[in-house]
Amino acid sequence: MTEPARLQSGGVIDRRKPITFRFNGKTYRGYEGDNLASALLANGVDVFARSFKYHRPRGVFSAGEEEPCALVETGEGASRVPTCRAPMVPLTEGLVANSQTGWPSVDFDLGRVIDFTHGLWPAGFYNKTFKWPSWQSWEGLIRKSAGLGRPLTEPDPDHYEQVNIHCDLLICGSGPAGLMAALTAGRAGLRVMLVEQAEHFGGSLNWEQYQLDGKPCTEWVEQVLEQLRAMKPVITLQRTTVTGIYDHNVTTLLQRGQDTDWRECFWTVRPKHILLCSGAIEQGLIFPSNDRPGIMLASAVRHYLNRYAVRPGNRVVVATNNDTAYQTVFDLARERLQVEAVIDCRETVSEALLQRLADLGTTLLTNARIRGTQGSRRIRSVAIEDNDGKRIGTKKCDLLAVSGGWAPRVHLLAHARGSLRFDEVSQSFLPDALPREISITGAANGTAGLEELLAESVRAACAIAGALGKPMEQPKPPIVTAAITESRRVSPANLDTTQPRQWIDLAHDVTLGDAELAVREGFVSVEHFKRYTTIGMSVDQGKTGNLNAFIALGALTGRPAGEVGTTTFRPPYTPVTLGAIAGRNIGEFYAPRRYLPAHLTHAKLNACFEDYDWQRPDYYPLDKESAEAAIQREVTTVRNAVGVFDNSPIGKIEVCGPDAAIFLDRLYINNILSLPAGRIRYGLMLNENGVIIDDGVCIRLNEDHFLVNSTSAAVSRIVALMEQWLQCEWPELRVLVTDRTSDWANFTLAGPRARDTLSALGTNIDLAPAALPHMAVSTGTVMGLEARVARVSFSGELSFEVNVPALAANDFLEAVLIAGAAHGIAPYGIEALMILRTEKGYLHVGSDTDGSSTPDDVGWGWVARNKSRDFIGRRSLYREANQAAGRKQLIGLETLDPGRAIHAGGHLLIGKDRSPPAETDGWVTSACYSPTLGRYIALAVLCSGPDRIGEILTVCDGNQRFNVKVVAPVFYDPENKRLEN
């Protein structure tokens, strides 16, 4: 194995530690310190990926997170990670990576046919073309040929961590500005967090050849880090990206693990102050065929050359509109590689640069631009013309280093809603108004020149320290030597807008032609332009292209770039793994399981549990009994003998105080004032819009002591609501609300033999119908336990709700089963309960009602009308819409064929042929097979339902159509005789 493009010496790779890795099935060698891009470049690999839309070959364009071209997937199986940017993938032993676009392979991609027929595929093409018969019918085909990467199908096997932390100063970026600020603030005694997204601290000091205090700048970086690490309250994090700044400066970080048992760690930081030292990103240049492999940012060439000892090409041409690219010429010269030509679109360059170029013998073409490039798998030559389009000539090359100026990394500032302004000199967007507690220095602030940048950071850090109560003298920054004098001046783009195939977004394959079409179709606002062309909407978010694209938009619409503006940067700065956001809150840790107090006994009874917020028995199969058989047996047992149901999750809200009755009377549509002590009333609660929000029973234990049994799922909501009314509207009411749901277990004994069973347990409560009639409550002891016994029925049978202390739940349930054995008792679960209540037409709020249901809609309108006092929601019941005819109202349905199954969700259709698409007249809200009646029954809402009893309707139930008859919503014992036993 040899690496044809690796230099013999130099760089910070460790040549004693070779690393073997695979890319697209071939084995390569790199070294410790390499990343995937540098190692592949060293091995002479040209094509990293195929482009998004045209499937054109793409190389590597940058050396950082801004990479738009070299997108690969790493790993295999469940650990595969799609859409990695090759320069951000550290090289590790055994790494497996693959190009993720290209079919059948990245080297020979059939999709290239799209490129040869590109005229047929303009911007907005999908939206315009694939409309017939529907987008859905084309979607599969399109997703196969476009798009980035394949999503994973298996659960993520990796582990993710999360950290929450406070600090005084969060510094984003550890280039010279960040390091200098961290050192200064750290010395002032601030709790500093220094965050660096790359593998190493130092930013540009890792790949530019500066001298600081007379030493190579990498040595200065080491010194500073040593000092920072010695400071206790300072935290330094590398491989960590600041992904977003949110309200009140809450900042999120994504840290990538290395030799850790977690893959990534998601930090939520609450800093008092944020200092952005995030640097700047070099921009590409727009010219025809500017997307070929071998075209690379000039700074990336220095990066690979100086840090990784990789020579990214042998015949180099440099094209630029600013001074910074000249450093690439000088750095290449140091490695004895002469640049063939420098193409500068400006009229003149400085004397100093002219002199240095002359010393090297490098050709300089000013007032020139690139007319086009040639080459298939890699650039082969460039054609050059002057700014007026007059042909100058061609140059052979295999590397074209480009620089289109620098865009400060102001993304995070924009997250925090700082504003930007367009700077004519540097042709870029610079920070304008800063939010409170955010500062920005260095290249991110448009500051050029290392010396000035270090001084600026010292000043900023001292100011922050002062503001946070730790004033200090300004220390002296290091002395800078051997840096080229940078001018911020960038020549505005000089575009030949007649050439369509100039890429303005490499990642999303958007060309100047697409931009021109967008403008022609009127998408000239920068936000519309972005969405129509999809520019800047790929994984790289246009980090190396947006600036030029917006300048191009200006050129196409005759507006200066400052007037065009820029799109809004939003979090995250780079993609964030969903697993990192979820952290440990997955699987069993997603939410705590709530167990019933008698869970152990249910388990012994072979209950099948289901999560209803609580782990509740769904049914109790005997031996090999099917679920269906078990459920039907349980229903029949309740109807004919006695069943026991664990109703412990039901709300047990105690409402106490002299004004408790007045308070509840305002919440219920029912008359609570008239409810005597020891009695119970079924009631509905509405919101102020008149919509039913809960049903349940209201038990008056004493004159000033109520127990509200709200639906189990609504308990915390109802308690919060009661508190809100008491605190915000009626503080004068002397009422205390306490949720005691988990203090009491609650068991329902239901069925004709319920009284016998309860008596057999031993109780001092008189259970005789006269002493404890339906809808009455009594307190006393059962089995010697403190107990509240309420005659309430959710099944239509004689029924006792027995509340005992939760700690006694297991003993009590076991005793009930023993006491009831002689009466044929069986435990029943939620499924049987739902059938029992459907047979009786008892409402299930949330199933049989929705966000529009009023009392009238469910047959309780008369209660509301009979109440003369105001209650929550009353006024809204008298609004026109709530009184209108044709409202969806609750009715019962019977299938004409009793054996025909019907399901909740089926639609009752109007219209001649009664098949969709058709207007719906209502829908089925609950449905079951009733073993009691031996037929299928359902509850439904139907327009003016109660007026239509007896009508035959068609229900559209999945793919089936069949007829049903409208009946009253009570199927069993409509006279309620069984309740009165």
Add this chain to the structure above:
Amino acid sequence: MLRIICPYCGLRDQTEFRFGGESKPRRPSDPAALSDTEWAGYLFYRENPRGLLNERWVHSYGCGQWFELVRDTVTHELKRSAPLVDLPGPHQVSDD
């Protein structure tokens, strides 16, 4: 994510609180006396200003108390948080 001062417990994270919307006038004492339009005004119409807004929050995972917060809707800057001692007067029916 905001950092909110509960007037009873002090500075806490937003996750401990629940938002209760813009402070509104108290519930009309006799809703039946209101026209549909007036009732709709009480139910649905709010100022929604750009700038300082009085709003209600409840420290639901803390002391459970409702309180008033003044927030700048542009910057999220929190100006004042205070207990609900002085509830606004009953809903007034406007003339227009």
